[in-house]
Amino acid sequence: MAISAPQQELPNPPRPPKQRAPQSLSARLRQPRILLAAALLMVIGAGSGILVGHMANSEPAAHLGAAAVVPGGLARVNGVIPLESDGWLPVDAAAVLMEPVPAGSHLVRVELELTAMDAQGIAFSADDYTILGLGSDRLDVLWASPEVAEARQGSVVSATLVYEIPNTAVALTLEGEHGGRLALGTAHHLPER
Structure with a gap:
């Protein structure tokens, strides 16, 4: 009697991976992730373009003590002094200068x-001059x-x-309302109280 070896099953030969038919660009853009990423890139690009365009159109500020051109001549800031540092008050001080200053701010001349x-x-005209800063509102003159x-x-x-x-x-x-940007430096800033 002949003994036969058990038949071994041969593994199935590997199948080649299914190939997807190439998708058109419009079909790929319909996928939510890609559409979201494309929209985000467009928003970032537009925001960067606006920021760069705004910065390119604004004149640079003259350094503290340097002159800037204004209609009719030149303007220069000769000093920015916290009122707390030397106790200066004008003779005809407005009531607003006598009031307590809110926490987080101080008065400067x-x-x-x-x-x-x-x-x-x-x-x-004093009303033509305002102070602007990154992330702050336009500050009008008090006196x-x-x-x-x-x-x-x-x-x-x-x-x-x-x-x-x-x-x-x-x-x-x-x-100035009619031109001239003058940097105020940072030496006048006071520590938080």
Whole structure:
């Protein structure tokens, strides 16, 4: 009697992987993940373009002590001094300067000098000058002396402007309504109280 070996089953030969038919670009974009990623990239690109375009269109701020061109001449910030540091108050101080300053901010006086270079001279109005900073609102002047002035060619207007600014050391600029951006530096910032 012949003994036969048990038959071994042979494994199935490997099957080649199924190949998908190539999808068109529009079919691939219908997939939610790809559509979301494409939309996100478009939003980031548009935001970056707007930011870069805005920064390219704004004039750079003149450093503290340097002059910036304004209609009729030049403007320069000669100092930014916290009122708390030297106790200065004007003789005719407005009530707003006597009130307590909210936590997280302090009062500064900005010493602004305008030099009339053009034949028509230069006109100054304190209300035309505001402080702007990254992530902060436009800050209006609280008190000024003089409030309004004009200077003929070759003359200078020296003005003192008082603002309430945040304590955080952000890049602040004094900006005129008709041009001129003047950096205020960071030495005037006070630590949190």
